Amino acid sequence: KNQVEQSPQSLIILEGKNCTLQCNYTVSPFxxxxxxxxxxxxxxxxxxxxxxxxxxxxxxxxTATLDADTKQSSLxxxxxxxxxxxxxxxxxxxxxxxxxxxxxxxxxxxxxxx
Amino acid sequence: DAGVIQSPRHEVTEMGQEVTLRCKPxxxxxxxxxxxxxxxxxxxxxxxxxxxxxxDDSGMPEDRFSAKMPNxxxxxxxxxxxxxxxxxxxxxxxxxxxxxxxxxxxxGTRLTVL
Numbered sequence: 001k002n003q004v005e006q007s008p009q010s011l012i013i014l015e016g017k018n019c020t021l022q023c024n025y026t027v028s029p030f031x032x033x034x035x036x037x038x039x040x041x042x043x044x045x046x047x048x049x050x051x052x053x054x055x056x057x058x059x060x061x062x063t064a065t066l067d068a069d070t071k072q073s074s075l076x077x078x079x080x081x082x083x084x085x086x087x088x089x090x091x092x093x094x095x096x097x098x099x100x101x102x103x104x105x106x107x108x109x110x111x112x113x114x
Numbered sequence: 115d116a117g118v119i120q121s122p123r124h125e126v127t128e129m130g131q132e133v134t135l136r137c138k139p140x141x142x143x144x145x146x147x148x149x150x151x152x153x154x155x156x157x158x159x160x161x162x163x164x165x166x167x168x169x170d171d172s173g174m175p176e177d178r179f180s181a182k183m184p185n186x187x188x189x190x191x192x193x194x195x196x197x198x199x200x201x202x203x204x205x206x207x208x209x210x211x212x213x214x215x216x217x218x219x220x221x222g223t224r225l226t227v228l
Contacts, residue, residue, distance in 0.1 A: 043219030106156040
C-alpha cells in the first residue's frame with residue numbers, strides 16, 4: 001500500500017529559529033511530491049512541488065528537498081515567523097495516475113513561539 | 115478569482131438528519147474533489163469528478179454518502195442519515211489540466227453530528 005509518513009508529528013520552536021520537517025514515502029511509481037501548508041481552520045495551500053528529477057525547490061523562506069532514490073523529502077524553514085505556525089502536509093502523486101490519487105501524509109503540526 | 119467556495123462553513127446537526135455540503139469550484143477548472151479530514155486519518159479523498167462526471171467514488175465510506183455535480187460550477191456532498199462518526203472537516207478542491215495539476219482547496223465545512 002502506498003504510504004506517506006511524516007515526522008515529527010508536532011514541533012515547537014522559537015521565533016527566528018530554523019527547522020526541518022521530514023517526509024518518507026513508499027509510493028511507486030512516483031510522479032511528483034508537494035508540500036502544503038494548512039493554517040488552522042483553512043484549507044491546505046501549496047508551497048512547493050517537485051518532480052522526480054528535481055532535488056530542491058525554494059519558495060521564499062521555505063526550501064524543499066527530494067531524494068528519489070531513498071524516497072525521502074524534507075521541508076526546511078528558515079528564520080521562522082509566528083505566521084509559520086500551521087500544519088505542513090507532504091503529498092505524493094503516483095506516477096501512473098494524474099493528480100486524482102494524491103497520497104497524503106498526516107502532517108506535522110508546527111508551533112512558533114515568541 | 116474568489117477561489118473555491120464552500121458552504122456552510124460550519125454545520126451542527128443531530129444524528130439521523132440529512133446534511134448537504136456545497137461547493138463552487140474555480141471557474142475554468144474541470145476537476146473537482148471532495149475530501150474528509152480528521153485528526154486520526156488526515157485527508158482522505160472521497161470522490162472526484164472530471165468534466166462533471168464522477169470518475170472514482172471508491173473513497174465514499176458507505177451508501178449514506180452521495181455526491182453530485184449537475185454543472186461545471188456546482189457540486190454537492192450529501193450525507194443521509196448522518197452519524198456522529200461523520201463529524202469531520204470536509205474540503206472541496208478543484209484543478210485544471212495544467213502540467214502540475216495543482217489542486218486548490220476551499221476553506222472547508224466543519225461538520226459536527228451530535
